Amino acid sequence: MQTFQGKTVFITGASSGIGAACAHRFADEGARLLLAARRVERLHDVQAQLQAGGAAEIVALALDVCNRRQVESALAALPAAWQDIDILVNNAGLSRGLDKLHEGKIDDWEEMIDTNVKGLLYVTRAVVPGMVQRGRGHILNIGSTAGRVTYPGGAVYCATKAAENRISEGLRMDLLGTPIRVTSIDPGMAETEFSRVRFHGDEERAAQVYQGMTPLTPADIADAVLWAASRPAHVNIAEILLTSIDQANSLLLHRKNS
Ligand code: NDP
Numbered sequence: 637m638q639t640f641q642g643k644t645v646f647i648t649g650a651s652s653g654i655g656a657a658c659a660h661r662f663a664d665e666g667a668r669l670l671l672a673a674r675r676v677e678r679l680h681d682v683q684a685q686l687q688a689g690g691a692a693e694i695v696a697l698a699l700d701v702c703n704r705r706q707v708e709s710a711l712a713a714l715p716a717a718w719q720d721i722d723i724l725v726n727n728a729g730l731s732r733g734l735d736k737l738h739e740g741k742i743d744d745w746e747e748m749i750d751t752n753v754k755g756l757l758y759v760t761r762a763v764v765p766g767m768v769q770r771g772r773g774h775i776l777n778i779g780s781t782a783g784r785v786t787y788p789g790g791a792v793y794c795a796t797k798a799a800e801n802r803i804s805e806g807l808r809m810d811l812l813g814t815p816i817r818v819t820s821i822d823p824g825m826a827e828t829e830f831s832r833v834r835f836h837g838d839e840e841r842a843a844q845v846y847q848g849m850t851p852l853t854p855a856d857i858a859d860a861v862l863w864a865a866s867r868p869a870h871v872n873i874a875e876i877l878l879t880s881i882d883q884a885n886s887l888l889l890h891r892k893n894s
């Protein structure tokens with residue numbers, strides 16, 4: 637079993653949902669946390685809650701993962717005591733819109749691709765060389781059931797999550813021969829701010845997504861992340877696919893009122 641006391645865990649998209657839940661889970665295990673997101677005031681709220689719960693050291697980093705230069709400079713500028721990242725949780729991500737592809741908004745596509753694919757790559761490129769140099773590390777990328785089964789209106793989001801799967805697989809191959817581990821955590825529907833963001837703030841439409849079914853909670857997913865990260869050093873959990881009991885895949889849901 638790996639333990640996390642004194643380990644440095646870097647979580648992107650830690651201001652909300654799954655990222656914030658991962659922060660709580662690793663904090664409970666005594667990890668030092670480097671938490672990144674664009675909404676720094678929300679990160680400070682998460683930080684305050686963690687500190688009230690007795691968390692170890694925490695640094696909140698204002699970061700837009702889509703901004704390649706910002707990713708490079710923010711990580712290079714970290715104080716020496718925070719440079720040695722042991723665990724990277726590439727969680728920052730979003731969906732925008734649920735339009736048919738031929739009617740889709742190109743700005744929505746660009747935002748998803750820039751965040752979920754290019755952002756993940758920029759952060760990975762900035763962090764992993766240090767892991768290789770130090771001879772230790774674990775990258776956990778947050779994928780989705782959407783990366784495995786496409787759904788109508790979701791082609792571009794699903795493609796970004798399929799890309800996450802392929803990038804995780806390729807990184808695992810490229811790191812073969814090192815002790816660095818790579819895991820893709822692929823959850824089904826979880827109630828977070830995800831649908832609110834997808835529908836550009838339309839709360840009513842977002843709430844309908846989870847109507848009549850029990851979704852995963854962010855804590856369920858954080859548990860899977862922690863479990864994968866805590867396996868013995870010679871065990872690499874390549875993938876975890878998890879859904880709530882009311883979901884079989886991207887297309888097949890059980891709703892109590894249907
Ligand atoms: P939330 O909207 O609650 O959280 C998304 C997080 O990503 C926020 O902290 C947000 O922070 C951050 N983020 C978004 N864009 C950027 C950016 N450009 N730079 C830095 N941070 C960014 O949604 P979830 O917690 O649900 O989503 C987390 C991950 O889980 C995503 O990758 C999502 O695709 C994936 N996922 C979600 C599922 C679900 O049903 N909820 C299921 C499967 C996977 P801020 O806005 O402050 O920058």
Ligand code: 8X3
Nearest residue numbers: 780781782824825886
């Ligand atoms: C998030 C799950 O099904 O809403 O990746 O796309 S879904």
